[in-house]
Every structure is written in C-alpha cells, then in structure tokens.
Amino acid sequence: MTTPLLDARGLVVRFGGVTALDGLDLSVAAGETVGLIGPNGSGKTTFFNALTGFVRLAAGRAQLAGSDITGLEPRRIAAHGIARTFQRLRLLLELSVFDNLMLGQHLVLDHGPWSNLFVRRRFTAEVRRQAEAARALLAAFSPGLPARLFEPARALTMIDRRRVEICRALIRDPALLLLDEPSAGMTPDETAELMTDLLAVKAQRPALTVVIIEHDMAVIERVSDRCVVLDYGRKLAEGPYAAVAADPVVRRAYLGED
Amino acid sequence: MDPGLLAQHVFNGLMLGVIYALVAVGFTLFFGVLDVIKFSHGDVVMLGAFTALAVSVGLTGGGVTSSPLVLAAMLVAAIASMALVGALLARLLVLPLRRAPAINVLLITLMAGTVIREGVRLFYPQGSNPKPFPRLLPGGSSELGAFTLRHDSAILFAVGVLAIVGVHLVLTRTRLGLAIRAVAQDPETASAMGIPFTATVLATFAIGSALAALAGVVNGLYYSEISFNLGLLLGAIGFSAAVIGGLGNVYGAILGGFLFAALQTIGAVALPFASAYKDVFAFAVVIVVMAIRPAGLLAERSAERV
Amino acid sequence: MTSSVWPALAALVVSAVGVLALLLAEKQWAVIAIIIAAGAAMFLARRFDWNERIRRSGAANSRKVFLAAMVLVVGAAFVMREHNFALLMLCTVMLMMVAGLGLTLQFGQAGVVNFAGAAFFGIGAYAAAVFATKTALPHLLVILAGGFFAALIGSVLVLPLLRTRGHYTALITIAFGILFKTFLEVNDALGGPQGLKVPGFVLFGHAFNDPIEIDEETEWSFYLAYAGLSLLLVAAAYAFVRRLERSWIGLAFDAVRIDETAASAFGVNVAAWKIAAFSIGNFLIGVAGAAYAMMTGFVAPTSFTFGDSLILVSIVILGGLGSALGLIPAALVVVVLPEKLQAIQEYRFLLFALLVIVILLVRPGGLLPRALRDYRVGAPR
Numbered sequence: 001m002t003t004p005l006l007d008a009r010g011l012v013v014r015f016g017g018v019t020a021l022d023g024l025d026l027s028v029a030a031g032e033t034v035g036l037i038g039p040n041g042s043g044k045t046t047f048f049n050a051l052t053g054f055v056r057l058a059a060g061r062a063q064l065a066g067s068d069i070t071g072l073e074p075r076r077i078a079a080h081g082i083a084r085t086f087q088r089l090r091l092l093l094e095l096s097v098f099d100n101l102m103l104g105q106h107l108v109l110d111h112g113p114w115s116n117l118f119v120r121r122r123f124t125a126e127v128r129r130q131a132e133a134a135r136a137l138l139a140a141f142s143p144g145l146p147a148r149l150f151e152p153a154r155a156l157t158m159i160d161r162r163r164v165e166i167c168r169a170l171i172r173d174p175a176l177l178l179l180d181e182p183s184a185g186m187t188p189d190e191t192a193e194l195m196t197d198l199l200a201v202k203a204q205r206p207a208l209t210v211v212i213i214e215h216d217m218a219v220i221e222r223v224s225d226r227c228v229v230l231d232y233g234r235k236l237a238e239g240p241y242a243a244v245a246a247d248p249v250v251r252r253a254y255l256g257e258d
Numbered sequence: 259m260d261p262g263l264l265a266q267h268v269f270n271g272l273m274l275g276v277i278y279a280l281v282a283v284g285f286t287l288f289f290g291v292l293d294v295i296k297f298s299h300g301d302v303v304m305l306g307a308f309t310a311l312a313v314s315v316g317l318t319g320g321g322v323t324s325s326p327l328v329l330a331a332m333l334v335a336a337i338a339s340m341a342l343v344g345a346l347l348a349r350l351l352v353l354p355l356r357r358a359p360a361i362n363v364l365l366i367t368l369m370a371g372t373v374i375r376e377g378v379r380l381f382y383p384q385g386s387n388p389k390p391f392p393r394l395l396p397g398g399s400s401e402l403g404a405f406t407l408r409h410d411s412a413i414l415f416a417v418g419v420l421a422i423v424g425v426h427l428v429l430t431r432t433r434l435g436l437a438i439r440a441v442a443q444d445p446e447t448a449s450a451m452g453i454p455f456t457a458t459v460l461a462t463f464a465i466g467s468a469l470a471a472l473a474g475v476v477n478g479l480y481y482s483e484i485s486f487n488l489g490l491l492l493g494a495i496g497f498s499a500a501v502i503g504g505l506g507n508v509y510g511a512i513l514g515g516f517l518f519a520a521l522q523t524i525g526a527v528a529l530p531f532a533s534a535y536k537d538v539f540a541f542a543v544v545i546v547v548m549a550i551r552p553a554g555l556l557a558e559r560s561a562e563r564v
Numbered sequence: 565m566t567s568s569v570w571p572a573l574a575a576l577v578v579s580a581v582g583v584l585a586l587l588l589a590e591k592q593w594a595v596i597a598i599i600i601a602a603g604a605a606m607f608l609a610r611r612f613d614w615n616e617r618i619r620r621s622g623a624a625n626s627r628k629v630f631l632a633a634m635v636l637v638v639g640a641a642f643v644m645r646e647h648n649f650a651l652l653m654l655c656t657v658m659l660m661m662v663a664g665l666g667l668t669l670q671f672g673q674a675g676v677v678n679f680a681g682a683a684f685f686g687i688g689a690y691a692a693a694v695f696a697t698k699t700a701l702p703h704l705l706v707i708l709a710g711g712f713f714a715a716l717i718g719s720v721l722v723l724p725l726l727r728t729r730g731h732y733t734a735l736i737t738i739a740f741g742i743l744f745k746t747f748l749e750v751n752d753a754l755g756g757p758q759g760l761k762v763p764g765f766v767l768f769g770h771a772f773n774d775p776i777e778i779d780e781e782t783e784w785s786f787y788l789a790y791a792g793l794s795l796l797l798v799a800a801a802y803a804f805v806r807r808l809e810r811s812w813i814g815l816a817f818d819a820v821r822i823d824e825t826a827a828s829a830f831g832v833n834v835a836a837w838k839i840a841a842f843s844i845g846n847f848l849i850g851v852a853g854a855a856y857a858m859m860t861g862f863v864a865p866t867s868f869t870f871g872d873s874l875i876l877v878s879i880v881i882l883g884g885l886g887s888a889l890g891l892i893p894a895a896l897v898v899v900v901l902p903e904k905l906q907a908i909q910e911y912r913f914l915l916f917a918l919l920v921i922v923i924l925l926v927r928p929g930g931l932l933p934r935a936l937r938d939y940r941v942g943a944p945r
Contacts, residue, residue, distance in 0.1 A: 078831035107831040116811035372917035534750035541743040549724035
C-alpha cells in the first residue's frame with residue numbers, strides 16, 4: 001500500500017472541558033474524494049481547523065505527503081499545499097473577485113518591492129497572466145463569472161460567492177482541498193449545480209484530493225468515493241456511501257432513525 | 259520608609275484607585291453589553307463635575323448656604339443628567355453603528371468626547387481656565403505619626419467603595435442586573451427570552467455614566483479643582499484599567515483601577531527618577547502588560563471562532 | 565477602454581484655482597463665497613454625473629494627471645510668492661498629507677490602528693531638532709532620519725500590537741501617545757515644556773530660511789523653498805503609497821485588515837505585513853514631522869497631544885479610510901478652513917469632531933471613498 005496523502009493519527013482537541021476531537025484517525029489517499037459527515041458538534045469543522053492550524057492539538061500527529069504538519073502555523077500549513085473554504089463564507093467582500101483569487105495565489109506571487117513598486121512593466125505583465133488564469137478557472141464554474149472578474153465580491157449572488165471561494169482555494173492547485181459545507185445557504189438546485197462544476201474540475205485534475213463536509217446526503221452520495229462518519233469527535237463508521245448509509249449504528253446516531 | 263509616610267502613600271493610592279475604578283467599571287459595562295469602547299466616558303466624568311459645579315454656583319448665588327443641601331443637589335443633578343447623557347450617546351451614536359466596524363464606534367465616541375470637552379471649554383463661563391471646586395465636606399483631619407487622614411478624603415473613599423458595592427449588588431441581585439448580564443453573555447438568546455435589548459443597553463449606559471458623574475464629583479471634591487480637559491487623562495486611565503483587568507469583567511476593572519493607581523504611586527515615590535515620570539511609568543507598564551497578557555489579567559473571552 | 569484626460573484635468577484646474585483663491589482670500593465674505601462656490605461645484609458635479617466621468621478619466625490617465633497636479637502646485641506657489649502665510653498653509657497641507665498617507669496606510673489599508681500619530685510626528689520633529697543642531701548631517705538626510713527614528717521607536721510597540729486585537733491595540737497606541745507627550749514635558753534634555761529650536765533647512769548651501777531676493781524691491785517668501793521641499797516629499801510619498809496599494813503588497817495589506825483568518829489560511833504572514841505597514845507608515849509620519857519642524861523652527865510638547873493625534877485621524881477618516889486621493893480635500897478642510905474662517909477658528913476642534921461624527925454616521929466612506937483596486941497602468945480589462 002502506498003503512503004496516503006493525508007495521514008492524521010490520534011487527533012485530540014479540547015475546548016475547556018469539552019473534547020471536540022477524541023483520538024481521531026483519518027487518512028486520505030491521493031486523488032480521493034472523502035465525504036465527512038456527522039451530527040452538529042461532532043467535530044467535523046474542528047477537524048479542518050486542527051488540520052489547517054487554527055486550533056491547537058492536545059495530542060496526535062498529522063502528515064501531509066510524508067511531511068509533518070502538526071502544530072505549524074496556518075500560513076506554514078498553507079505552504080504545504082492545503083487550501084480550504086469556510087463554513088461561514090470568508091470572501092473579502094469589499095475587494096474585487098480578482099483580488100480574492102489572488103489571495104489564493106499569495107504564496108506564488110512575487111511580493112518583492114522591486115517588481116511591485118519600481119519596475120511596473122513586469123508587474124503588469126504578471127497581472128495580465130494571472131487575470132487570464134483566473135478567468136479560465138472561473139469559466140469552469142460558470143460562463144458568466146469571468147466577465148465579473150473586476151467587480152466587488154459583494155455584488156455577487158450567494159452561489160457565485162461560493163464558486164469564487166472554491167476557485168480561490170483551487171487556483172494554486174493545492175494537493176489537498178478542504179470544503180466546509182459548500183451547500184450552506186444555497187437552494188438544492190444551486191447545490192446540485194455547484195457539485196456538477198466541482199466534479200468537472202475534479203475530472204480535469206485527477207491528482208486533486210478533496211475532503212468535503214456536508215449535511216446534504218445527496219451531495220455526499222454524488223461526489224464522494226468514501227465516506228467517514230464522525231460522532232463525538234470519534235470515527236463512527238467509514239466506507240462507501242451506500243454501506244455507511246445502511247449501517248444501523250450510523251442510522252441511529254445521525255440519520256435520525258431508530 | 260517611615261511607616262506613617264508609607265500609610266499616607268497607600269491611602270492616597272487607594273483614593274485614586276477608587277476614582278479610577280469608578281471610571282473603569284463604566285468602560286467594562288459598556289463593553290460587556292455591546293462589545294464597544296465608549297471613549298467619551300472620561301469627558302462624561304468631566305461634564306458631571308462641571309454640572310455639579312454649576313449647580314453649586316447657582317445655589318450658593320441663590321442664597322442656599324447649607325453645605326449638605328448643596329452637595330446633595332450637586333450629586334443628584336450630576337448623576338441624573340449624566341445618566342441621561344450616557345443613554346443619549348448610546349442611542350444616537352453607539353447603537354446606530356452596531357453593524358459597523360468596532361473601530362468606528364471608538365472613533366465616533368472619541369469625537370463625541372471632543373465635542374463635550376470643547377463645549378465646556380467654549381461655553382462654560384471662562385471654561386478654558388481651571389475652576390475651583392467648592393469644599394463642602396467637613397475639613398478636619400486626624401494625625402497618626404506622619405500619617406494625616408483628612409476626614410473629607412475618608413468620606414470620599416467610603417462613598418466610592420459604597421458605589422462600587424452598589425453596582426455589584428445591582429448586577430447580581432436585581433432583575434436589571436440579570437438582564438444586563440444576560441445581554442452581555444448573548445444578546446440573541448437574551449432577546450429570545452424576552453429581555454428588551456435596547457432598553458437594557460440604554461440602562462447600562464445610564465448606570466455607567468451615573469458612576470462617571472459620581473467619579474467626577476469625587477474627583478472635584480478631592481482635588482478642589484476641575485478643568486475641562488481632566489477627562490482625557492482620566493478616560494485613558496479608566497480605559498487602561500478596564501483593559502488590564504480584561505474588558506467585560508467588572509471585577510477586573512476594579513482591580514485594574516487600583517493597580518493603575520498603585521503604579522502611579524510607585525512611579526512617584528518608589529522609583530529612582532523624578533515623580534513627574536509617574537504617568538510615563540504607569541502607561542509603559544500598561545503596554546508591557548498588554549504584550550504579556552493580550553486580553554488582560556482576568557480575560558474572559560476566548561479566541562475568535564473560525 | 566480609453567478615456568479622455570480632459571475631464572480629470574478640468575476638475576483639477578478648477579479645484580486648484582479654488583484652493584488658490586481660498587489661500588489668498590483676505591476678506592471673510594470672500595472666504596465664505598469660495599466655500600459656497602465649492603459646495604455648488606460639488607452639487608453640480610453630482611447632479612450632472614460628472615464625478616464618475618472625472619474618476620474614470622483620472623484613473624485612465626493617472627500619470628498625466630499626477631504631473632499636471634504637480635505643475636499646478638508649482639504654479640500656485642509661484643502666484644503666492646510674496647504671501648508668507650498662504651505659502652505656510654500650502655506647505656502645512658502638503659506635509660499633513662504626507663503624515664496622512666502614512667496613517668492611511670496603517671489604519672485604512674493594513675488595519676493597524678494608530679492613535680498616536682502626533683507622537684510619531686513629534687518623534688520625527690524632535691529627531692530633526694537634535695540631528696540638525698548636534699550633527700553635521702546634510703539636512704535632506706536629517707529629514708529621512710526623522711522618519712527612520714519614528715519607525716525605530718515605533719518598533720518598540722510592535723510586539724504588543726501584534727499580540728493584541730481591536731480595542732486593546734487602540735489602547736496601546738493611546739497609552740503610547742500620552743506617555744510620549746508626558747515624557748517630553750518632564751525631560752530636560754529635550755527642552756522640557758519649552759521645547760527646542762530647530763535650525764532651518766539648508767540644501768547645497770542655500771538656507772531655506774533666507775528670503776529670496778530677486779532685485780532691490782522684490783523679495784520672495786522663504787516659504788517658497790519649503791513649498792518646493794514639501795511638494796517633493798508629498799509627491800514621492802503619494803506615488804509610493806499609490807503604487808504600494810496597487811500591488812500584491814497592497815492586496816496583502818487589505819487581506820490582513822479585512823480577515824486575518826482567511827489571510828493566514830492562504831499563507832499570508834499576518835505579523836510581518838502588519839509590521840511592514842506600521843513601520844512604513846511611521847516613517848512617513850516622521851518625515852512629515854521632521855520637515856514641519858525645520859519649517860516652523862521650533863518643537864514643543866504641546867504640538868503633539870492626543871488631540872493632535874485625533875486631528876490626524878480626522879483627516880484620514882474625512883478623506884475616506886485608505887483613500888490617498890481623499891487626503892487632499894481632507895487636509896485642506898482641516899488645515900486651511902479654521903485659519904481662514906476667523907469665526908470658526910476658536911471652534912475648530914468642536915466643528916471637526918462634529919464633522920467626523922456626521923461622516924461616520926451618514927457617509928462612512930469619507931469624502932472620496934477608496935475605489936476598488938485597479939492594478940493596471942494600461943492593462944486590458
């Protein structure tokens with residue numbers, strides 16, 4: 001067996017007296033799409049936050065492509081190739097769509113004073129190149145979006161904002177993409193549309209690895225190769241969607257059946 | 259150091275501490291209910307002192323000679339009008355900016371403070387000069403070695419402590435206090451439980467500003483002089499005290515008030531440089547404390563949610 | 565899309581003539597008439613939708629407009645060559661803009677609050693006083709030293725600034741401002757409450773404080789030389805801040821201001837960018853302070869109070885947080901109006917405070933709100 005892209009072992013996170021992650025083991029193979037489900041408060045978002053360095057691990061280790069990312073600052077983890085979206089959208093609404101995408105490119109762009117301040121010719125050429133790349137990526141999600149590249153993100157509809165947030169995470173070609181409930185605040189139709197786009201992008205980039213948190217079971221069924229169910233910060237079940245959905249333990253804990 | 263002299267410094271420090279604590283409690287109460295800093299608070303202290311002064315000048319001019327009567331009228335007028343001013347500032351400037359960046363509230367109240375300060379300077383008769391504040395408390399003193407206890411200071415200290423205890427009782431024993439704590443904890447849940455949000459906020463600002471008025475009068479009686487710009491430093495000190503204690507924590511603010519006074523006293527008497535550096539020393543320590551404990555000594559709030 | 569340079573140029577010339585008239589007006593009725601005319605012009609511009617056209621024309625021809633503005637300032641200074649006071653005001657406006665550019669970079673772009681602007685201005689001023697009297701440093705370098713010292717002393721605050729957020733950060737700068745002013749008052753080495761004398765600026769042997777003699781009868785104001793110096797500083801600072809804003813660096817500043825969490829999730833080193841913005845901003849404020857001190861000839865603690873810091877903040881808010889262009893009208897309003905309208909001179913702090921309150925309540929974007937970032941100088945859209 002090859003080493004997994006993401007290998008998390010024994011993750012423990014505590015908030016005061018509450019144990020949000022309780023010795024979670026989770027590994028994801030390169031190119032895989034894993035659906036992460038579980039009731040509210042079962043530790044899904046905490047898992048993302050722990051992986052990306054926003055909450056401190058009390059115990060456990062996380063490795064990405066063989067290198068240890070445990071306890072690093074968020075920006076260092078980003079440099080290892082993890083990109084994410086947020087459950088509560090975190091676009092920079094007062095900036096343009098382009099600016100938001102360029103935040104996703106932060107680690108790639110040249111911030112040196114020389115090109116930024118003095119030799120603007122090189123900088124302008126770079127802007128042009130980046131704008132082309134951004135348009136191409138946006139077009140994969142919605143044909144109307146590229147034309148709105150220089151509009152403020154605030155002017156976009158909810159679904160377009162979600163699209164831009166996902167593009168911001170995708171633009172740097174991350175090794176691992178973490179999607180935190182992309183359907184939140186959208187209609188089922190919009191969600192289905194977004195998933196179609198996502199699957200199309202995934203088809204173009206077979207190496208892209210995705211972990212997606214979702215409440216919408218239809219989404220999970222459609223996009224995930226494998227499904228992990230969390231409950232009380234622990235792994236309750238794991239396997240293909242059909243098997244997991246049929247598991248009586250899961251049905252009791254999560255799907256609300258007894 | 260001579261024990262009498264030491265006692266003297268300690269008492270002077272405690273006296274300052276009570277004034278600072280009264281101001282700091284206001285800052286922390288406002289932050290508790292609305293997560294805002296109302297920087298005009300120091301100028302409300304000053305306006306309270308000037309209101310009291312105007313009342314005393316009016317009454318004395320009108321022939322009232324009984325000191326207790328004048329003092330009572332001054333206190334009532336200052337406290338009532340500042341409670342109103344506080345509620346008005348909250349209604350007109352702070353609540354409308356609830357959804358704006360928090361720094362805008364700080365800015366707008368800084369400017370409101372400037373308006374109050376300049377208003378007094380320009381429109382109070384000879385407002386730009388320091389004003390003598392009437393000595394209305396009994397003047398005697400008791401001596402104990404090198405320690406002189408002025409009776410008026412002792413009374414002021416007791417009044418200040420009583421006011422702080424009073425606030426504590428209001429917060430813990432009354433329905434209003436319960437409402438204030440509930441709103442501070444979680445405004446949405448509080449309104450879902452039927453606690454009127456706006457009314458509670460306005461009441462909180464009224465209480466905080468009433469305390470500021472009391473602090474202003476106590477300050478005036480203690481120094482026998484007030485000036486239009488006393489609120490700037492007092493506001494900055496009260497803010498510092500509330501922040502050192504941990505914003506939102508009433509006991510932290512009281513602790514912070516006494517700590518700041520202690521720092522100033524130490525800076526003035528116990529350190530090897532001129533006493534004029536006491537504020538430099540005290541504010542420098544505040545900055546260092548903030549670097550070590552960025553959310554104050556008794557921090558309550560946890561990190562922002564991602 | 566190409567856009568003609570003329571709308572922006574016309575607006576620029578009209579504004580320059582208005583400002584010149586205001587600076588030279590001596591009668592109160594003239595001052596009031598100019599203010600009314602300015603209000604009417606703004607109303608008309610809005611009524612006929614000129615603003616958008618002017619903005620677009622300016623954005624598409626930024627380099628030409630920038631040069632034209634410099635030429636106009638030189639022209640205006642020349643017209644005022646025999647009027648000391650008008651030139652002093654012009655210089656003050658330009659130096660306040662330099663300080664405002666520093667502050668708007670910190671406050672409006674990177675979101676690092678600074679309520680001690682007057683203190684950093686003061687550090688620059690005192691550094692200039694000390695370096696110009698105690699050393700033989702060329703005066704152009706003295707001015708840079710003022711900026712350097714402001715940034716250096718500001719770095720003491722870096723650790724507490726990085727560790728705290730929001731109100732706590734605001735308190736640190738307020739405490740520092742009060743501490744600084746108190747320190748100046750009680751410190752004998754720096755002249756105490758009386759302050760220090762600062763020698764005038766000397767460049768290549770020319771003493772700026774000497775009047776410029778043209779012939780037997782005509783003498784030009786020595787402020788003319790300072791106007792040149794101030795213009796040089798403000799033009800450099802403006803071009804620098806604008807380029808910074810329209811670069812990846814400016815984007816990083818914005819990301820740090822708007823959402824530290826999102827920024828760090830994409831690899832932004834929040835602390836480093838905050839330090840950069842704070843230091844660059846303090847440098848600019850210090851440079852302004854140093855030049856101002858050399859122009860006015862003395863420094864004293866009373867010029868660097870918390871109230872003065874608030875005035876600087878008012879300029880930034882009035883113009884529009886983060887907006888470099890907005891600083892021009894804002895600095896004019898805050899510096900010139902109270903000097904020109906004797907009726908309000910006494911009430912100026914009161915009126916500015918009220919003005920800022922109104923701005924925050926009804927137009928939080930300021931007079932000329934900052935526009936969306938426009939990277940291109942000629943890039944296709």
